[in-house]
Amino acid sequence: xxxGIALVGLGGYAGGQLAPALQNSEHCYLAGIVTGTPxxxxxxxxxxxxxxxxxxxxxxxxxxxxxxxxxxxYVVLPNSMxxxxxxxxxxxxxxxxxxxxxxxxxxxCDAIIKSCKENNVKLGVGFRMQTDPYxxxxxxxxxxxxxxxxxxxxxDAGFIAGSWMTPWRLEKKMAGGGALMDMGVYAIQxxxxxxxxxxxxxxxxxxxxxxxxxxxxxxxxxxxxKFSNDVVGNMFTSYNAxxxxxxxxxxxxxxxxxxxxxxxxxxxxxxxxxEIKFPYKPQYQQTIQMDAFxxxxxxxxxxxxxxxxxxxxxxxxxxxxxxxxxxxKTIPLDLGNxxxxx
Ligand code: NAD
Numbered sequence: 001x002x003x004g005i006a007l008v009g010l011g012g013y014a015g016g017q018l019a020p021a022l023q024n025s026e027h028c029y030l031a032g033i034v035t036g037t038p039x040x041x042x043x044x045x046x047x048x049x050x051x052x053x054x055x056x057x058x059x060x061x062x063x064x065x066x067x068x069x070x071x072x073x074y075v076v077l078p079n080s081m082x083x084x085x086x087x088x089x090x091x092x093x094x095x096x097x098x099x100x101x102x103x104x105x106x107x108x109c110d111a112i113i114k115s116c117k118e119n120n121v122k123l124g125v126g127f128r129m130q131t132d133p134y135x136x137x138x139x140x141x142x143x144x145x146x147x148x149x150x151x152x153x154x155x156d157a158g159f160i161a162g163s164w165m166t167p168w169r170l171e172k173k174m175a176g177g178g179a180l181m182d183m184g185v186y187a188i189q190x191x192x193x194x195x196x197x198x199x200x201x202x203x204x205x206x207x208x209x210x211x212x213x214x215x216x217x218x219x220x221x222x223x224x225x226k227f228s229n230d231v232v233g234n235m236f237t238s239y240n241a242x243x244x245x246x247x248x249x250x251x252x253x254x255x256x257x258x259x260x261x262x263x264x265x266x267x268x269x270x271x272x273x274x275e276i277k278f279p280y281k282p283q284y285q286q287t288i289q290m291d292a293f294x295x296x297x298x299x300x301x302x303x304x305x306x307x308x309x310x311x312x313x314x315x316x317x318x319x320x321x322x323x324x325x326x327x328x329k330t331i332p333l334d335l336g337n338x339x340x341x342x
Contacts, residue, residue, distance in 0.1 A: 003294045004031025004069045006054065008085050009077035010040050011166065013099065017263065018076065019048060021284035027294035031069045034061050065092035072097060078168040079176045083108040090115040095297055099126040100185050102310025104176025106318055109311035116307065124293045124303055125310035127189065128285040130341065131292045133278045134257055134266040135193060138248060141255055142196030143342065148251025153233040155190035156243025157183040157261060170217055178217030180317055184237035186261040188316050190246040191225060191233040198312065198335040199225040203328050204320040210240055223320050302341060309339030
C-alpha cells in the first residue's frame with residue numbers, strides 16, 4: 001500500500017527535490033498539490049500525472065478532508081505559513097509533514113502538536129538528515145562508542161546569500177529569522193546527533209558584516225553549548241559564509257562529515273584514516289525520509305523526525321536569540337531527551 005502525499009507550496013524545494021524524490025518512493029507517491037499559482041496547476045498535472053480533482057488552492061484547501069487519495073499533507077511554504085497550513089491539514093484529518101524550521105516560534109510548534117493530537121494524525125518534520133545513512137553512522141558512533149565517549153562537537157552550516165534566493169528568506173515576518181532559522185537548524189541538529197544528547201546550556205554571539213543587505217534578519221551567529229552528557233560544542237551558521245561540516249571528537253579519535261547536510265551523498269572520514277562509505281545506490285535523501293514517515297504511519301515504525309524534535313530546535317533557537325539579546329549570557333535549557341530519536 002502506498003500513501004498519497006499532497007505537496008503544499010510548489011517552490012524550489014517542492015519542485016526541485018520532493019516531487020522528483022516521490023517518483024522512486026516505495027510507501028508513498030505524489031497524489032496531489034496545493035498551490036496559489038494557477039499556471040502551476042496545468043504544469044504539475046501533466047508532468048506528474050495528477051488528476052484534476054487532487055488539485056487545490058489555498059482557499060479551497062480545507063475540502064481536501066473529503067479526498068481519500070490524500071493521506072499526508074506536506075507543507076513546503078515559507079516558515080511563517082507552516083503553522084496555519086499544518087493545523088488546517090490536521091483538522092482535515094490528514095497526517096502532516098512540515099518543512100524545517102517547524103514554525104517560527106515554540107508557541108506555534110505547540111499549536112501544531114496540539115492540533116495533530118486532537119485530530120489523531122501523525123506529525124513529522126522534513127529533517128532529511130535524520131534518515132540519511134551518514135548521519136545514522138555518526139549516531140551509531142555515539143551509541144556504540146568505537147572511539148570511546150564523545151568529548152566535543154563542532155558544526156558549521158552556512159552559505160553566501162544572493163539574489164537567486166526567494167526574497168521571503170530575508171524578511172523576518174516570513175522567515176522568523178535569518179541564517180539561524182534556515183541553516184542554523186542543521187548546525188544545531190549536527191551538534192545534537194554528534195553529542196548523542198541535548199544541550200543543557202547555551203550562549204551565543206551575532207556578527208554582522210553586511211548590514212545593508214541583511215536589514216532585519218540575522219546574518220552570522222556562533223554559539224557554544226554544554227550537553228547533558230558533559231560534551232561541549234560549538235556551532236556556526238551564516239548567510240554570508242559557506243559551511244557544511246560536522247566534527248566529533250571522541251576519547252580515542254574523531255569523525256568528520258564534510259559535507260554534512262547537503263542533498264547528498266555526504267562524505268566523511270574517521271581518525272583511523274577510513275572513509276565513511278555506504279554500498280548503496282545514490283538516491284534522494286527525501287525518498288528515504290518520506291518513505292520512513294509513510295512506514296511510520298503504516299506500521300508504527302519509528303518517526304525519525306517527530307514534532308517534539310521540531311519544537312526542541314525552536315526552543316534552542318529562542319534560547320540563542322535570548323542569549324544574544326543579553327550580551328552572550330549563558331541560558332539554561334531543560335530539554336531532557338526531547339526529540340532524541342535513536
Ligand atoms: P521557495 O520560495 O522556493 O518556495 C515557497 C513557495 O511558497 C512558493 O511556491 C511560493 O509561491 C509559495 N508561497 C505562498 N505564499 C507565499 C508568500 N506569501 N510569500 C512567498 N512565497 C509564498 O522556498 P523553498 O526553498 O521551497 O522553501 C520552502 C520551505 O522549505 C521553507 O520552510 C524552507 O526552510 C524549507 N526547505 C527545506 C529544505 C530541506 O532541505 N529540508 C530545503 C529547502 C527549503
